[in-house]
Amino acid sequence: MPNELNDFVKSFVRPSKFKVFVVLTFTFAGYWLGRFSGNCMTAEYVRLYMRSENHDTTKKQLEVETAKFYRKARLDALQKCCPQQLSLQRLSEQEAKNALRHIIVDRKNKLLYCYIPKVASSNMKRLILTLQNYTDNSNAIKYIDHQGFEFLSDVTASEKDHMIKTFFKFLFVRHPLHRMLSAYRNKFIEPNAQFELQYGRKIVQKYRIPSVPINQVNGKNVTFQEFIRYLIDKETYVQEMNEHWMPMYELCQPCYINYNFIGSFESLTLDTNALLTKLHAPDNIAFPIKQSFYGTSINREAVATFYRSITTEEYKSLHGRYMNDFKCFAALMLVFLKASNLATKPRTDAIRSVCI
Numbered sequence: 179m180p181n182e183l184n185d186f187v188k189s190f191v192r193p194s195k196f197k198v199f200v201v202l203t204f205t206f207a208g209y210w211l212g213r214f215s216g217n218c219m220t221a222e223y224v225r226l227y228m229r230s231e232n233h234d235t236t237k238k239q240l241e242v243e244t245a246k247f248y249r250k251a252r253l254d255a256l257q258k259c260c261p262q263q264l265s266l267q268r269l270s271e272q273e274a275k276n277a278l279r280h281i282i283v284d285r286k287n288k289l290l291y292c293y294i295p296k297v298a299s300s301n302m303k304r305l306i307l308t309l310q311n312y313t314d315n316s317n318a319i320k321y322i323d324h325q326g327f328e329f330l331s332d333v334t335a336s337e338k339d340h341m342i343k344t345f346f347k348f349l350f351v352r353h354p355l356h357r358m359l360s361a362y363r364n365k366f367i368e369p370n371a372q373f374e375l376q377y378g379r380k381i382v383q384k385y386r387i388p389s390v391p392i393n394q395v396n397g398k399n400v401t402f403q404e405f406i407r408y409l410i411d412k413e414t415y416v417q418e419m420n421e422h423w424m425p426m427y428e429l430c431q432p433c434y435i436n437y438n439f440i441g442s443f444e445s446l447t448l449d450t451n452a453l454l455t456k457l458h459a460p461d462n463i464a465f466p467i468k469q470s471f472y473g474t475s476i477n478r479e480a481v482a483t484f485y486r487s488i489t490t491e492e493y494k495s496l497h498g499r500y501m502n503d504f505k506c507f508a509a510l511m512l513v514f515l516k517a518s519n520l521a522t523k524p525r526t527d528a529i530r531s532v533c534i
Contacts, residue, residue, distance in 0.1 A: 245448035252351070252440040252507060259506035260433035266342075269434060272417045276424070277431040278331035283341065286310050287457065290330065290341060292349040292430035295422045296360045297443050301466040302350065303327065305450070308463055316466040342435060348453065349430050351507040352443035354500045356476050358409070359402075359484050361422040366400040368473070374398050377420070381408045403487045410495040427502035440507070 266274060282291045287309050293299040300322050307326070308316040330338055352360075365373040378397025382390060385404040408414055409423060416428055430437070439456065441449030450465040485493070497504060 242448060242452075245442075245445045246452065248442065248445065249440065249449065249452065252442070253437075256432055256437070256440065256506055259502070263436050264434050266431075266434050269431065270417075273428065273431065275331065276417060276428055277435070278338075279329050280421070280429045281330040281435075282306060283328040283330055283333065283345075284310060285328070288341075288345045289457070290345045290347040290435075292347070292435075292437070294349060294351065294357075294426050294429050296357045296364070297350050297352040297426075298446055299350075301468070302450075304466045305463070309457070309459060314462065316464065319466075346439070346457070347435060347437045348439035348441070349426075349432075349437055350441040350443060350446070350449070351426055351503075354426070354503040354507075355481060355485065356443070357426070358406075358423055358496075358500075359481060360476055362400075362402055362405045362484075363473070363476075365422060366405060377408075381405060384408070384411075401487070402484045403492070406488050406492055406496060410492060410499050416499070425500050425503050427506055432506060 269277070277292075280292055280294070282293060282303070283289075284291065284306055289306070289309075291302065291306060293302060301316075303322050304316045304319045307313060307319060313319060330341065333341065364370070366378060374397035378400045379395050380397075381400050381404050382397055383392060383395050385407040386395075409419075416425060419425075419428075421429065439453060441453060447465070454463060454465070488496070
C-alpha cells in the first residue's frame with residue numbers, strides 16, 4: 179500500500195473504523211477504475227473486501243488481495259485493448275524481431291518470459307536461472323549474460339507456434355513515466371560512456387536550446403527535457419528505439435501473444451510471490467533482492483521534480499507516443515500523474531485521457 183494509506187490506517191484505533199475506511203476506499207477506487215478503464219466495477223471491490231472480512235482480514239492479507247485484483251484488472255484492460263488475438267504473421271519484420279528477441283524460453287518449466295528493461299528484468303532473469311536449477315540461490319548470480327538464455331527468435335517456426343500455444347507466458351510492466359525516468363537516470367545521469375557517445379551527443383546537438391557548437395558537445399549533460407524531446411521527435415522511429423525506452427507494448431506485442439500473467443513493478447514483491455505460487459516453485463526459491471548498484475528507487479517526488487521541466491504539449495506528445503503502454507497496461511495510474519505537476523499544468527481532461 180502507498181505510505182499515505184499506511185499512515186492513514188494507523189491513525190484509526192477502532193477496528194470498525196478501519197473496516198468502514200477500507201470499504202469506502204475500495205468503493206472509491208472501483209468507481210474511478212471503472213470510469214476510466216471500463217473494466218472494473220465498484221461491486222467487485224466491495225465483494226473482495228467482504229469476502230476477506232469473513233476470514234479476519236489483516237492488513238497484509240488485504241494487500242495481497244488488492245495486488246491480486248490489480249493483476250486481474252491488467253488482464254481485463256488488455257482484453258479491452260486487444261478485442262481479438264491477432265496472428266504474429268501480421269507483424270512487420272521489425273516488429274516481430276523486436277518482440278521475439280525479448281521473449282526468453284524456459285523449456286524445463288515451459289515458460290515464456292518477455293523481459294522489459296527497467297522493469298526488474300535482470301532479477302527476473304536471475305530467478306529463471308534459479309528455476310532451471312543453475313543455482314539454488316538467485317542472489318548468488320552477480321552478472322547476467324544474454325548468451326545464457328534461449329529466445330523465441332532462436333527456435334524454429336513450428337516450435338515457436340507450439341510454445342506460444344502451450345507454454346505459460348508472463349511479463350512485468352511499469353508505469354511508463356517511471357520507466358522513462360529510470361532509463362534517463364541510468365543512462366544519462368550515471369556515467370555511461372556508451373550511451374553518451376551513441377545517444378547523448380546527438381540529443382544535445384539537436385535539442386539543446388540555445389544550440390551548442392559541435393566541438394563542445396560531449397553528451398555527458400543531457401537534460402531530462404532534451405531526452406523527452408528526443409523520444410517524441412517524429413524522426414525517432416519507435417521500432418528503432420533502444421530497448422530501455424522502447425514502448426513496452428512494442429517489446430512484448432500483447433495483442434499477438436496471449437499472456438497468462440502480467441505483474442507490476444509497483445507491486446513487485448506481491449506479484450513475484452504470486453507468480454512463484456502459480457508456477458508451483460519450491461519454497462526455497464525466492465525473487466532476488468535488489469542489487470546495491472541499482473541506486474535509489476524512484477518515488478513520486480522524483481517524478482514530480484523531473485517531469486516539472488516539460489511542457490503540456492511535450493507531455494501530450496509523450497502520452498501519444500506511449501499510448502499503447504497507457505492503454506493496454508495502465509491500471510489505477512491516475513494517482514501517479516497527479517503528482518507530476520508538469521511545467522504548464524495540463525487540463526483535467528488531458529490527464530484523464532491516460533486511463534482509457
